[in-house]
Amino acid sequence: MKFKYSVSDSTQSEFDSLPRVTLSLYCKNRQAEVSGLVDSGATINVLPYHLGIQLGEIWDDRKAYIKLAGSLDNATGIPLALNATIGDFKPVRLAFAWVKSDDIPLILGQTNFFMEFDVCFYRSKLEFEIMPKSP
Numbered sequence: 001m002k003f004k005y006s007v008s009d010s011t012q013s014e015f016d017s018l019p020r021v022t023l024s025l026y027c028k029n030r031q032a033e034v035s036g037l038v039d040s041g042a043t044i045n046v047l048p049y050h051l052g053i054q055l056g057e058i059w060d061d062r063k064a065y066i067k068l069a070g071s072l073d074n075a076t077g078i079p080l081a082l083n084a085t086i087g088d089f090k091p092v093r094l095a096f097a098w099v100k101s102d103d104i105p106l107i108l109g110q111t112n113f114f115m116e117f118d119v120c121f122y123r124s125k126l127e128f129e130i131m132p133k134s135p
Contacts, residue, residue, distance in 0.1 A: 001087050005126040006035075008105075019121060019128040021108070026083040026091070028056040034106050038119060038128060042109030046072065047096035051106065052080060059100060066097040075099050089132050092116045 005017035019038040024031055032054050046068070052059070063078040077097030084094045095112050108114075120129045 001089070001131070002127050002129045005123075005128065014126060017126055021086060021130060023084050023086045025051065025055060025094075026085075030054070030056045036106040036108045038108050038113070038130070040110070040114065040119065040121070041070075042107045043069065044107075044109045044111045045094055045096045045113055046077065046104060046107040046109070047080060047082075047098045048102050048104055048106060049098070049100050050102050052098045055082065057098070059098075068097060068099070072099070072104060075101055075104070086117075086130060089130075092132075 003019070003021050005014075006020045007014070007016050008018075008020075020035045021038055022033060022035050024033055032051055034051060044066070049059075057080060060078065066077045066079060068075045068077060077099040080096045080098040082094055082096060083091050085091045094108075094116070116133055118131045118133055122128060
């Protein structure tokens with residue numbers, strides 16, 4: 001399934017376009033339609049605080065902390081597993097570092113988005129392709 005690169009703000013130009021995909025996240029009989037940044041340079045999936053709350057989760061400081069790196073190196077998260085669907089693909093279980101901050105986008109990274117899906121980027125065409133992993 002191919003997707004177009006997109007901007008997060010209408011004032012941005014196509015040069016600011018990034019690979020974002022719409023997906024549905026499910027937890028505790030709740031659902032959220034979200035846009036996630038497909039980031040091959042991110043080690044893990046990252047979920048902003050408000051989305052965990054929207055899905056009925058409760059922040060628990062007693063859970064194991066996940067230390068983030070790179071541009072998020074001052075943030076910590078707790079583990080959270082959610083069911084997710086993209087288009088007509090079968091649902092998958094995605095593991096997130098749920099961060100107590102809304103200043104970050106939903107990030108789909110190597111663990112475990114890229115373990116569940118094969119992704120090809122065509123930046124020159126402002127497109128990318130996502131396919132379920134091969135058996």
